[in-house]
Amino acid sequence: KNQVEQSPQSLIILEGKNCTLQCNYTVSPFSNLRWYKQDTGRGPVSLTIMTFSENTKSNGRYTATLDADTKQSSLHITASQLSDSASYICVVNLPHNTNAGKSTFGDGTTLTVKP
Protein backbone atom coordinates (compact mmCIF):
# COMPACT_ATOMS: atom_id res chain seq x y z
CA LYS A 1 0.00 0.00 0.00
CA ASN A 2 1.29 3.41 -0.99
CA GLN A 3 2.17 5.44 2.08
CA VAL A 4 1.35 8.70 0.30
CA GLU A 5 -1.90 8.78 -1.63
CA GLN A 6 -3.05 11.71 -3.70
CA SER A 7 -6.43 12.60 -5.12
CA PRO A 8 -7.79 13.18 -7.57
CA GLN A 9 -5.52 11.40 -10.03
CA SER A 10 -6.30 14.06 -12.63
CA LEU A 11 -8.26 17.29 -12.72
CA ILE A 12 -9.38 19.66 -15.44
CA ILE A 13 -10.38 23.21 -14.59
CA LEU A 14 -10.99 26.45 -16.44
CA GLU A 15 -8.50 29.26 -16.32
CA GLY A 16 -9.14 31.60 -13.41
CA LYS A 17 -10.83 28.98 -11.25
CA ASN A 18 -9.54 27.68 -7.93
CA CYS A 19 -8.82 24.07 -7.11
CA THR A 20 -7.73 21.92 -4.18
CA LEU A 21 -5.57 18.81 -4.38
CA GLN A 22 -5.47 16.26 -1.60
CA CYS A 23 -2.73 14.16 -0.02
CA ASN A 24 -3.29 11.47 2.60
CA TYR A 25 -0.28 9.82 4.17
CA THR A 26 0.47 7.05 6.61
CA VAL A 27 4.16 7.81 6.99
CA SER A 28 4.93 8.49 10.64
CA PRO A 29 6.86 10.09 12.18
CA PHE A 30 7.89 12.55 9.53
CA SER A 31 10.24 15.46 9.27
CA ASN A 32 8.39 17.52 6.70
CA LEU A 33 5.79 17.36 3.96
CA ARG A 34 6.48 19.01 0.64
CA TRP A 35 4.47 19.86 -2.43
CA TYR A 36 6.22 19.93 -5.79
CA LYS A 37 5.16 20.99 -9.27
CA GLN A 38 6.51 18.89 -12.12
CA ASP A 39 6.13 19.91 -15.72
CA THR A 40 6.26 17.08 -18.26
CA GLY A 41 9.84 15.95 -18.85
CA ARG A 42 11.25 18.33 -16.25
CA GLY A 43 12.50 18.04 -12.70
CA PRO A 44 10.16 18.77 -9.77
CA VAL A 45 10.10 22.31 -8.43
CA SER A 46 9.45 22.95 -4.75
CA LEU A 47 6.26 24.86 -3.89
CA THR A 48 5.92 24.52 -0.12
CA ILE A 49 7.60 22.79 2.82
CA MET A 50 5.79 22.21 6.11
CA THR A 51 7.06 20.61 9.28
CA PHE A 52 4.67 18.51 11.37
CA SER A 53 3.99 21.51 13.62
CA GLU A 54 2.88 23.84 10.82
CA ASN A 55 -0.74 24.06 9.68
CA THR A 56 -0.45 26.20 6.59
CA LYS A 57 2.14 27.60 4.23
CA SER A 58 1.64 29.94 1.30
CA ASN A 59 3.71 30.61 -1.80
CA GLY A 60 2.01 33.12 -4.05
CA ARG A 61 -1.16 31.53 -5.42
CA TYR A 62 -0.31 28.22 -3.77
CA THR A 63 -1.47 27.50 -0.21
CA ALA A 64 -0.73 24.19 1.49
CA THR A 65 -2.41 22.96 4.66
CA LEU A 66 -1.44 20.16 6.98
CA ASP A 67 -3.47 18.29 9.57
CA ALA A 68 -1.06 16.01 11.40
CA ASP A 69 -3.89 14.45 13.42
CA THR A 70 -5.76 13.16 10.40
CA LYS A 71 -2.58 12.80 8.33
CA GLN A 72 -3.94 14.92 5.52
CA SER A 73 -2.54 17.75 3.47
CA SER A 74 -4.03 19.85 0.74
CA LEU A 75 -2.71 22.21 -1.90
CA HIS A 76 -5.02 25.02 -2.91
CA ILE A 77 -4.36 26.88 -6.15
CA THR A 78 -6.03 30.24 -6.53
CA ALA A 79 -6.91 31.96 -9.80
CA SER A 80 -5.42 29.23 -11.95
CA GLN A 81 -3.34 30.04 -15.01
CA LEU A 82 -2.60 27.98 -18.10
CA SER A 83 0.97 27.58 -16.86
CA ASP A 84 -0.33 25.77 -13.79
CA SER A 85 -0.93 22.72 -15.98
CA ALA A 86 1.46 20.14 -14.52
CA SER A 87 1.71 17.23 -12.11
CA TYR A 88 1.56 18.17 -8.43
CA ILE A 89 3.38 15.81 -6.13
CA CYS A 90 3.12 15.38 -2.38
CA VAL A 91 6.30 14.12 -0.67
CA VAL A 92 6.77 13.06 2.93
CA ASN A 93 10.28 12.98 4.37
CA LEU A 94 11.20 10.78 7.29
CA PRO A 95 13.44 12.20 10.01
CA HIS A 96 17.15 11.85 9.44
CA ASN A 97 17.87 9.75 12.47
CA THR A 98 15.74 6.77 11.59
CA ASN A 99 17.13 3.78 9.75
CA ALA A 100 14.41 4.03 7.15
CA GLY A 101 14.86 7.73 6.57
CA LYS A 102 13.98 8.62 2.99
CA SER A 103 11.51 10.50 0.85
CA THR A 104 8.18 8.91 -0.03
CA PHE A 105 6.51 10.36 -3.12
CA GLY A 106 2.85 10.32 -4.00
CA ASP A 107 1.72 9.42 -7.50
CA GLY A 108 0.83 13.02 -8.21
CA THR A 109 -2.26 14.80 -9.45
CA THR A 110 -2.22 15.85 -13.09
CA LEU A 111 -3.80 19.28 -13.39
CA THR A 112 -4.92 20.64 -16.74
CA VAL A 113 -6.00 24.27 -16.94
CA LYS A 114 -8.05 25.10 -20.02
CA PRO A 115 -8.72 28.56 -21.45
Next chain:
Amino acid sequence: EPEVTQTPSHQVTQMGQEVILRCVPISNHLYFYWYRQILGQKVEFLVSFYNNEISEKSEIFDDQFSVERPDGSNFTLKIRSTKLEDSAMYFCASSGDRENTEAFFGQGTRLTVV
Protein backbone atom coordinates in the same frame (compact mmCIF):
# COMPACT_ATOMS: atom_id res chain seq x y z
CA GLU B 1 19.79 31.96 -10.22
CA PRO B 2 21.80 28.93 -9.08
CA GLU B 3 20.69 25.61 -10.47
CA VAL B 4 21.50 21.93 -10.44
CA THR B 5 22.85 20.78 -13.79
CA GLN B 6 22.83 17.22 -15.09
CA THR B 7 24.66 15.66 -18.01
CA PRO B 8 23.97 14.11 -20.39
CA SER B 9 20.33 14.97 -20.95
CA HIS B 10 19.82 11.64 -22.72
CA GLN B 11 21.93 8.50 -22.56
CA VAL B 12 21.39 5.35 -24.59
CA THR B 13 23.32 2.28 -23.53
CA GLN B 14 23.35 -1.43 -24.21
CA MET B 15 22.20 -3.86 -21.57
CA GLY B 16 25.11 -4.94 -19.38
CA GLN B 17 27.11 -1.78 -19.93
CA GLU B 18 28.16 0.61 -17.19
CA VAL B 19 26.85 4.16 -17.19
CA ILE B 20 27.79 7.20 -15.17
CA LEU B 21 25.28 9.99 -14.75
CA ARG B 22 26.73 13.32 -13.75
CA CYS B 23 25.39 16.15 -11.65
CA VAL B 24 26.73 19.49 -10.52
CA PRO B 25 24.82 20.50 -7.37
CA ILE B 26 24.40 24.08 -6.24
CA SER B 27 27.78 25.17 -4.96
CA ASN B 28 27.08 25.88 -1.28
CA HIS B 29 24.74 22.92 -0.75
CA LEU B 30 25.65 20.10 1.59
CA TYR B 31 23.13 17.35 0.84
CA PHE B 32 22.82 15.55 -2.47
CA TYR B 33 20.23 13.12 -3.76
CA TRP B 34 19.43 10.85 -6.66
CA TYR B 35 15.90 9.88 -7.69
CA ARG B 36 14.52 7.99 -10.60
CA GLN B 37 11.20 8.15 -12.44
CA ILE B 38 10.19 5.33 -14.73
CA LEU B 39 8.05 6.62 -17.58
CA GLY B 40 4.49 7.13 -16.41
CA GLN B 41 5.28 6.30 -12.80
CA LYS B 42 6.02 8.30 -9.69
CA VAL B 43 9.37 9.64 -8.59
CA GLU B 44 11.31 7.21 -6.38
CA PHE B 45 14.05 8.01 -3.90
CA LEU B 46 17.36 6.24 -4.52
CA VAL B 47 19.99 7.69 -2.23
CA SER B 48 21.07 10.70 -0.20
CA PHE B 49 24.67 11.74 0.36
CA TYR B 50 26.24 13.97 2.97
CA ASN B 51 29.77 14.56 4.19
CA ASN B 52 31.21 12.26 1.54
CA GLU B 53 29.14 9.27 2.45
CA ILE B 54 25.70 7.77 1.87
CA SER B 55 23.30 8.85 4.60
CA GLU B 56 20.21 6.99 3.40
CA LYS B 57 19.31 4.66 0.56
CA SER B 58 16.23 2.87 -0.66
CA GLU B 59 15.63 -0.77 -1.51
CA ILE B 60 16.13 0.10 -5.17
CA PHE B 61 19.71 1.21 -4.54
CA ASP B 62 21.32 -2.22 -4.65
CA ASP B 63 24.89 -3.30 -5.32
CA GLN B 64 24.78 -2.30 -8.97
CA PHE B 65 24.43 1.35 -7.97
CA SER B 66 27.09 3.58 -6.48
CA VAL B 67 27.52 7.28 -5.90
CA GLU B 68 30.59 9.40 -5.68
CA ARG B 69 31.63 12.99 -5.20
CA PRO B 70 34.97 12.81 -6.99
CA ASP B 71 35.79 16.49 -6.54
CA GLY B 72 34.30 19.58 -4.97
CA SER B 73 31.66 20.10 -7.62
CA ASN B 74 30.49 16.85 -9.23
CA PHE B 75 28.16 14.19 -7.85
CA THR B 76 27.85 11.01 -9.90
CA LEU B 77 25.58 7.99 -10.04
CA LYS B 78 27.11 4.83 -11.51
CA ILE B 79 25.09 1.86 -12.67
CA ARG B 80 27.48 -1.03 -13.07
CA SER B 81 25.65 -3.44 -15.35
CA THR B 82 22.53 -1.88 -16.76
CA LYS B 83 19.31 -3.79 -17.17
CA LEU B 84 16.34 -2.98 -19.37
CA GLU B 85 14.34 -2.02 -16.28
CA ASP B 86 16.90 0.66 -15.42
CA SER B 87 15.46 2.75 -18.24
CA ALA B 88 14.08 5.85 -16.54
CA MET B 89 14.59 9.54 -15.93
CA TYR B 90 17.20 10.07 -13.24
CA PHE B 91 17.05 13.28 -11.23
CA CYS B 92 19.76 14.75 -9.08
CA ALA B 93 18.87 17.21 -6.32
CA SER B 94 20.70 19.20 -3.69
CA SER B 95 19.80 21.14 -0.57
CA GLY B 96 21.60 23.27 1.95
CA ASP B 97 20.26 21.32 4.88
CA ARG B 98 18.54 17.95 4.72
CA GLU B 99 15.48 18.48 6.78
CA ASN B 100 13.48 21.58 6.23
CA THR B 101 15.06 23.55 3.42
CA GLU B 102 14.19 23.53 -0.22
CA ALA B 103 15.64 20.83 -2.44
CA PHE B 104 16.49 21.90 -5.97
CA PHE B 105 16.19 19.35 -8.74
CA GLY B 106 18.11 19.13 -11.97
CA GLN B 107 16.38 18.66 -15.30
CA GLY B 108 17.17 14.97 -15.34
CA THR B 109 19.00 12.45 -17.49
CA ARG B 110 16.86 10.14 -19.54
CA LEU B 111 18.52 6.74 -19.55
CA THR B 112 17.47 4.26 -22.21
CA VAL B 113 18.82 0.73 -21.95
CA VAL B 114 18.49 -1.29 -25.17
